[in-house]
Amino acid sequence: MTVRVRFAPSPTGYLHIGGARTALFTWLFARKHDGQFILRIEDTDQKRSVPGAIKAIQDDLRWLGLDWDEGPDTGGNFGPYIQSERIDLYQKHAEWLVEHGHAYHCYCTSDELSAMRKEQMEKKMPLGYDGRCRHLTPEQIAEKEEAELPSVIRFKMKREGETAIQDAVRGEIIYKNSQITDAVLLKSDGFPTYHLANVVDDHLMEITHIMRADEWINTAPLHINLYRAFGWDLPVYAHLSLILNPSGKGKLSKRTQSFSDSGQQVLVKVEEFRDGGYLPATVVNFLANIGYSTGDDREIYPVEEAIAAFQLKNINPAPSRLPYSKLDWLNGQYIQKLSPPELAAAIRPYVDAAGIGISAKALLAIAPAMSNRLKKLPDAIPFLAFMDDAANMDITASKLIHQKNLPPENALRGFQQARDLIAAIAPYNLDGISSGLLEIGAGVTMNGKAGPFLGKLRLGVTRQKVSPPVFEAILALGRDKTAVRLDEAIGLLSA
């Protein structure tokens, strides 16, 4: 049997990191079993649907590399993949249930319902629909229909016995049927609720495994009874534990955008991770280790290997928080794996946005020196500010000397020799620059080591306290600009 799984977000906005994790696990499972991964849009609540959300979600999934075999844009044999385009299907199935005695029309108004709810709360009774329309006589129904009262269709849940769900993550869970209320299947506007649409579509689309967040688990017995009422085979359920706020209080999915928690910036939208300078490979690897472990001690799991190792039984049932500090570390690891051209391309948007003028050639030249200095892509900005002629710190002669190891006249000599080297060196490459400057440095300091001179040289050339290593900086800056800055330093030292 071919594995067919789906990710079914509702288009209420962006893709949440928790949703991305559900999508990832589902996708991993599909790829592992050479199955199909389907994207379905659950937009049965017209009020909550946001224009553009479908595209945003698709963009985020694509950015993560989670490709789907069937979906709104790609099509497939089980479409349409947008629920609002399948309304007639749900209505037909709801009617079928009514005709076969598994569902009934309910004419309760929302006022009635909230009054009932209020009473239940006051009396500390179990909350839920009490089934008052369940036993309407044919006459009463005729009367209400005559009056054209709006109605919904509710599932006629069995009152006796219990329903067991076999969850791939948690094992067997048993619910008493008496505690499952008669859920609305079809709303008065003719749209289905999640329960109906979900079950009908999963069956029609031949979904074999349902992977979804744990917040759905209490609806599983309802769904199982729906499958049975229809006479359909059950899919396998796997409920993923939730991601909690950093404080551990409440689920993260309640948060709609990044926020600060004890000095830590907490990202919640996938686009925030992207904009924050995390690589998609990092986010995927990071997410794959939340509530999941293959049992070995590895932290770095590139997608291909994550697919190969993926098993439902390795999913951890306990809820967890996102270890953001580990995310930073992981991103640093993935950045180090990037080739210089890849790194340069990744950094580009950030330096541009920061207004730092740096040529493609220069950026590529400095890229190797950047890779182990970045946790996040925008970390490159302060490092590369020196490339721009504007906005550099003021340098004074006193900052270019070191009392003990590099007195004024030595500093001047060093800078002059460096100036000559830069002007003459051919080819202008890292080897020549570094060996030449190392030699000059060693010859000019009191302790005979290049270090003290190189530190001052960095300051003179980059005009930053913190910068990429000088040799690389000089290479990236280029012969002419470097010479100009050295001349300025010489001018200060000879004044």
Next chain:
RNA sequence: GCCCUCAUCGUCUAGGGGACUAGGACGUAGGCCUUUCAAGCCUAAAACCGGAGUUCGAAUCUCCGUGGGGGCACCA
């Protein structure tokens, strides 16, 4: 209130009756290296929620607590 569920270092986790002196990772602290900042390497501190029970033996199995999370909509 009712129902479901979860529980190992600060965090993410390994472990599933004896291999546990409870392992790894991030973070933290210290050290090495070093032209700054990093990276890298080394070291350290740091956990089995509590109580009963089962057993020769419990982090591991059972029960009861406690704590956390989720659900109880004409939202998904």
